[in-house]
Amino acid sequence: MAITSSPRTSSRLLAAAGAVLALGLTLSGCTALFPSSAPPATDSQTGEEIEQTDTDVFALSVGDCLNDTEGTEVSEVPIVDCSVEHDFEVYYDFSIADGDFPGDDAINAQAETECQAGFEDFVKVSYDDSIYGFTYFTPTEGSWTNGNDRLVSCLIGDPNGKVTGSLAGAAQ
DSSP, rough: OEEEEEEEHHHHHHHHHHHHTTTOEHHHHHHOOOOSSSSEOOOOOOOEOOOOOOEGGOOOTTTTTTTOOOEEEEEEEEEEEEOBBBEEEEEEEEEOOSSSSSOOHHHHHHHHHHHHHHHHHHSSSSSOOSEEEEEEEOOOOOHHHHHHOOHHHHHHHBBTBBOOSTTTTTOO
C-alpha cells in the first residue's frame, strides 16, 4: 500500500505527515524493506512515551489511529489508542476491482476521488470546508500481484500537528 496524495492534499497534511509527505514521497506498504519497529513516540504535552503496536498495514480498519512511518515502502504501521496523540486515523476504506494492475496513476486518481467522497460522512463537514486533510494507503504493483492487495485505506490528519481523540463527527 502507498500513502499518496495530490498536491492539494499534501499541502494540507505537511505538518501531520512529517518528513515523508513534506518531501512529497509516497509511502508504499506491503513490502518489508524497513524495520518493523516504530520509533518511540512521546506526548508533546507530558513528554511521556506513547504505547504503539506495530500492525500489518493490511489489517488496518476504519477507526484505527496511527502515527507516521518512515521510508518509501512499509509493511507495518504504528497503531496507537485514539485517546493519545496521533498523526492519522483511518476514516474510510474500499477495494479496487480485480483485474490487471491498473497503474499507480489510476489507483491514485480513484483513491483521491473515493477518499474525498467518504470524508464528509466521517467528519460531518465537506473536505473543502474542513481544517483537516487526507491521504491514503494504496496497493503497490508488488502487493497487487503477490498479495492480492486491492484495499485503499483513507487517512485523516491535521496539518497543524497531532490530534487526540477520534475525528469522527468533528465538523471542522
